[in-house]
Amino acid sequence: MGLTKFISLTTLALTTSAVSWNAAPFNLASVPLAVRSPYLSVWLPQSAGTALNGAWPQFWTGSTLGWAGYIRVDGATYTFLGDPVVAGAETAIQKSLEFTSTQSIFVMTAGPVDINVNFLSPVEPTDLLKQSTPFSYLALSAVSNDGNAEWVSGDDSLTVMLENQELYTEYRDHIQQGAAAYYSTPNSFSLTYQTGQDTVVRAQFINNGVLANTEDTNSRAVSDNWPVFAFAHDLGTVSTTATVPVIYTVGHVRDPTIQYIVANDVYQPRSVYFWSAYSSVTDLISDFVGDYSTALGRAKAFDQKVQSDASAISSNYAAVVALSVRQAFGALELTLSKNSDGSWNTDDILMFLKEISSDGNVNTVNVIMPAWPILLYTNPTLGKCPLLGLLEYQTTGQYPNAWAIHDLGSSYPNAAGHNAGNDEAMPLEECGNVLIMALSYTQKSDDISLITQYTDLLNQWTGYIVAEALIPANQISTDDFAEALANQTNLAIKGVIGIQAMSVISGILGDTDDQHNYSSIVQHYVPQILYYATSSDGLHPTLNYGNESSLLGTDVFPESIYDMPYGVLLDTRHTYTKSDWELWTAATVMTNTTTRDMFIDSVYKYTADGESNQPLGDWYETLDGTVHGFRARPVVGGHLALVSAANNALH
Ligand SMILES: *[C@@H]1O[C@H](CO)[C@@H](O)[C@H](O)[C@H]1NC(C)=O
Ligand SMILES: *[C@@H]1O[C@H](CO)[C@@H](O)[C@H](O)[C@H]1NC(C)=O
Ligand SMILES: *[C@@H]1O[C@H](CO)[C@@H](O)[C@H](O)[C@H]1NC(C)=O
Ligand SMILES: *[C@@H]1O[C@H](CO)[C@@H](O)[C@H](O)[C@H]1NC(C)=O
Numbered sequence: 001m002g003l004t005k006f007i008s009l010t011t012l013a014l015t016t017s018a019v020s021w022n023a024a025p026f027n028l029a030s031v032p033l034a035v036r037s038p039y040l041s042v043w044l045p046q047s048a049g050t051a052l053n054g055a056w057p058q059f060w061t062g063s064t065l066g067w068a069g070y071i072r073v074d075g076a077t078y079t080f081l082g083d084p085v086v087a088g089a090e091t092a093i094q095k096s097l098e099f100t101s102t103q104s105i106f107v108m109t110a111g112p113v114d115i116n117v118n119f120l121s122p123v124e125p126t127d128l129l130k131q132s133t134p135f136s137y138l139a140l141s142a143v144s145n146d147g148n149a150e151w152v153s154g155d156d157s158l159t160v161m162l163e164n165q166e167l168y169t170e171y172r173d174h175i176q177q178g179a180a181a182y183y184s185t186p187n188s189f190s191l192t193y194q195t196g197q198d199t200v201v202r203a204q205f206i207n208n209g210v211l212a213n214t215e216d217t218n219s220r221a222v223s224d225n226w227p228v229f230a231f232a233h234d235l236g237t238v239s240t241t242a243t244v245p246v247i248y249t250v251g252h253v254r255d256p257t258i259q260y261i262v263a264n265d266v267y268q269p270r271s272v273y274f275w276s277a278y279s280s281v282t283d284l285i286s287d288f289v290g291d292y293s294t295a296l297g298r299a300k301a302f303d304q305k306v307q308s309d310a311s312a313i314s315s316n317y318a319a320v321v322a323l324s325v326r327q328a329f330g331a332l333e334l335t336l337s338k339n340s341d342g343s344w345n346t347d348d349i350l351m352f353l354k355e356i357s358s359d360g361n362v363n364t365v366n367v368i369m370p371a372w373p374i375l376l377y378t379n380p381t382l383g384k385c386p387l388l389g390l391l392e393y394q395t396t397g398q399y400p401n402a403w404a405i406h407d408l409g410s411s412y413p414n415a416a417g418h419n420a421g422n423d424e425a426m427p428l429e430e431c432g433n434v435l436i437m438a439l440s441y442t443q444k445s446d447d448i449s450l451i452t453q454y455t456d457l458l459n460q461w462t463g464y465i466v467a468e469a470l471i472p473a474n475q476i477s478t479d480d481f482a483e484a485l486a487n488q489t490n491l492a493i494k495g496v497i498g499i500q501a502m503s504v505i506s507g508i509l510g511d512t513d514d515q516h517n518y519s520s521i522v523q524h525y526v527p528q529i530l531y532y533a534t535s536s537d538g539l540h541p542t543l544n545y546g547n548e549s550s551l552l553g554t555d556v557f558p559e560s561i562y563d564m565p566y567g568v569l570l571d572t573r574h575t576y577t578k579s580d581w582e583l584w585t586a587a588t589v590m591t592n593t594t595t596r597d598m599f600i601d602s603v604y605k606y607t608a609d610g611e612s613n614q615p616l617g618d619w620y621e622t623l624d625g626t627v628h629g630f631r632a633r634p635v636v637g638g639h640l641a642l643v644s645a646a647n648n649a650l651h
Pocket of ligand 4: 595
């Protein structure tokens, strides 16, 4: 099929990279700096390569976050983070950039010292308390690069406190409600701090190497004299042994975090899970800061396990996976409700997921489904948490449609349901998705509670598929941007897989009548679907029934479209593809390593091509690797399909 061309092209993109530092495993499009929740999502845009002090960090949307860092060595001040215009400061030179599943590590040379700048965004899938903590670390240590002892102090600043408090509304994806950004560092005898206008605070540090321990209490808009909050630490004497790291943390907390529709159209306020163990953010921060060295130990073990499992497939695969893990978990929030007496109901854990960048929906079923492999791989018992809210809402009877809902609310963080039934309709897609995930959860977690509790709904959706999947009506699939089409073969197939999943679920529940009924329906449907969806030469499935012109190798679509440099088309209507789909597909052909690697290497080529400067986008052009509109979405959790399928899960 000419597919091997992808492999030979792969190395090209990397050697053309123009950066002057070592980048491992590759020079990525945007470096995750602090990525832990839909609202703590800080990235450094790259294109062909941008140093840590060559641009301002950005929120995933691309808006600037004023996070800056300076280091003063032997009386000279260097900027090493952010792109501030600072009179009297020099620019540290980036030596290297390395990223793992949880860390982005820069080495910056500031005159006679090298600073190690480690951005650690923990991923803690088996510890709900730690996973739900919306904080990230920045650890700085210094080492002499000329063999001499140097006298050093460090400083940075972050300007993110939001003054506007408007409950549950988003302004350009930044949350405005009861929310606060936190910037912390452990106290020590040498710590100084200052708040005030950016130029004043920076001049204080540049001239004196310490801050004034004063606060500018004049609360104002962010752009009005750029108020900054800065900490400075004295690292003491720096030798050829790295200094003990100085820890800074950034976090973003809002409470309540979600409003969720329960019975009778009542909105329940929900809080992030960590509140079950903390009564103040200060206590949480104090523990989080104090936990740094053990958190780093856990992160290294986690990174290494992922790296080793993914490397068993290929090094290109391991690189793509490392970039995907933080991004997927960074779209999730674990929440709790309160009992009537005000105590936390720790039995009521719901996970919410933001469909970042595509439309901001809450818990989109066809986004949870592609992301699913990362939950299976890291902790399959988590799989229940994003499904429960959807199932429980539909059990209240407020959702009027016979099919499974598309999402729990149009705009995160409002899980307000769709009582009018006017959510984006993907009837067959979502019915199939929920049945498949319900079975997958049950099998991988060994827990039948989900299918026991929601059997009626699952049977209802199976009935819908039985009525609709053989001749799929004109509708969209998960790839809604490709628009609606009648008789889509993939929807018919998803439908029968869903019915078969429910047959197995019925068997697990001991309902042998339903088990046999559903499996015999599948046996009747499969040959009919094959008949409708097979080309006249009997060799190929068509995009939709009877559509010979959707075949590759015809006059309309010559064989050469297999030769797209950046992967295989999603379908023959367009030349774009999805990275999650490419790697799910790679997992289905695992045993043929040539075909498997063709898919993997095309995604790798796209992620490492130096063409983009936005957080990893899953929707892109196969012709030239151009990104379409999506970025920072959780579906990259699907990139873990191969480690998940290899059955070497972490648990
Ligand atoms: C089999 O399932 C279908 C779909 O739910 C239903 O319409 C039909 O009555 C069932 N048949 C039997 C024998 O239970
Ligand atoms: C869908 O396929 C069926 C079976 O081939 C056919 O009868 C029907 O006309 C098709 N519907 C559309 C809208 O093409
Ligand atoms: C057949 O498939 C092509 C894509 O390969 C699509 O553009 C066209 O609309 C389809 N035709 C029909 C009648 O569905
Ligand atoms: C792997 O797939 C390719 C492309 O479809 C095929 O040419 C090759 O024969 C397959 N290899 C094996 C060992 O099946």
